[in-house]
Amino acid sequence: MSDEKILIGVIGGSGLYHLDNLTFVKTVNPETPWGHPSSPITIASLPSGAKIAFLARHGVGHSINPSAVPGRANIAALKSLGVRAILAFSAVGSLREEIAPGSFAIPTQIIDRTKGIRPASFFQDTNVVAHAMFGDPFSNKFVKWLEDKVAKALEKEGRGVKLFTEKCIVCMEGPQFSTRAESKMYRAWGGDLINMSVLPEAKLAREAELSYALIATATDYDSWRPQSEAVTAHEVFKTLKANADTSRFVAATILEELQEAITGENASTFLEEVGSMKFSIMPRSEKQNPEDRAKLAYILPEYFSGEEQ
Numbered sequence: 001m002s003d004e005k006i007l008i009g010v011i012g013g014s015g016l017y018h019l020d021n022l023t024f025v026k027t028v029n030p031e032t033p034w035g036h037p038s039s040p041i042t043i044a045s046l047p048s049g050a051k052i053a054f055l056a057r058h059g060v061g062h063s064i065n066p067s068a069v070p071g072r073a074n075i076a077a078l079k080s081l082g083v084r085a086i087l088a089f090s091a092v093g094s095l096r097e098e099i100a101p102g103s104f105a106i107p108t109q110i111i112d113r114t115k116g117i118r119p120a121s122f123f124q125d126t127n128v129v130a131h132a133m134f135g136d137p138f139s140n141k142f143v144k145w146l147e148d149k150v151a152k153a154l155e156k157e158g159r160g161v162k163l164f165t166e167k168c169i170v171c172m173e174g175p176q177f178s179t180r181a182e183s184k185m186y187r188a189w190g191g192d193l194i195n196m197s198v199l200p201e202a203k204l205a206r207e208a209e210l211s212y213a214l215i216a217t218a219t220d221y222d223s224w225r226p227q228s229e230a231v232t233a234h235e236v237f238k239t240l241k242a243n244a245d246t247s248r249f250v251a252a253t254i255l256e257e258l259q260e261a262i263t264g265e266n267a268s269t270f271l272e273e274v275g276s277m278k279f280s281i282m283p284r285s286e287k288q289n290p291e292d293r294a295k296l297a298y299i300l301p302e303y304f305s306g307e308e309q
């Protein structure tokens, strides 16, 4: 591996297991203190020659269920390559009539309905305490930038895919889908979309000071519509391929500009998470364990690689 930093990470979800419309360079499989990522990471090059890193969240053969995705290894592995911004894709259910299957959405809020069985913090099982800011779970500036670029890319594609913005996504545990009662409850709570994987991914990206945004691709109406069948995996598969094709088109269209945005003169305002953990790590109340510090230095070298402070 050369020292060249790869600044953009793309995480593909159900149906999006590769970005084969970009030029393949190689695969890498970093071992992190939290183990290996879901699958070897593909390094691909953009027309300008800049490289991006692509990771299939459930493994290339979709063999990892949502509760078992190694979120910490995935985020840590991407950060170890130099990644600063993660563009994640996810197949989601729609909780709103207007968000028809085949639509794309960029959420700005999350409701957590995972069940505490997924390791959700790099600080878990260490004696270092940190409380990351998470009021805005996605990176505001990245999201705003993305809304405009994705809208233009969808227009360019010309298949009539609609884009919805400022939506709230519910992240449930799974692997079973929701009951009709739950689906209706999520609507009453203000949920617009539902998936099983935006958490803890978004939380871990925040702890690692990475910018993170999600492109949610609707595959079904979940189970809230009284006259319709409740969602099944079969239903989801019907839209998965078309959504994946459009996702690849969107990625290829916007990644070059994203590379420019995060290397250009306004990069520091764009990458607003850098430095954010400084005020989240609690001043030491107990002696920090050197092994914990070494582990945490893998994702936050600025705070943990030096002598204990």
Ligand SMILES: CSC[C@H]1O[C@H](OP(=O)(O)O)[C@H](O)[C@@H]1O
Binding pocket: 012, 013, 014, 015, 057, 058, 066, 089, 090, 091, 092, 174, 195, 196, 197, 198, 233, 236
């Ligand atoms: C195949 S339906 C349920 C499955 O699809 C979504 O995966 P991803 O977010 O990785 O695209 C959802 O979150 C569930 O994991």
Ligand SMILES: Nc1ncnc2[nH]cnc12
Binding pocket: 091, 092, 093, 094, 172, 177, 178, 194, 195, 196, 219, 220, 221, 222, 223, 231, 236
């Ligand atoms: N209805 C649904 N519920 C949870 N995750 C999903 N992914 C795609 N559709 C979904």
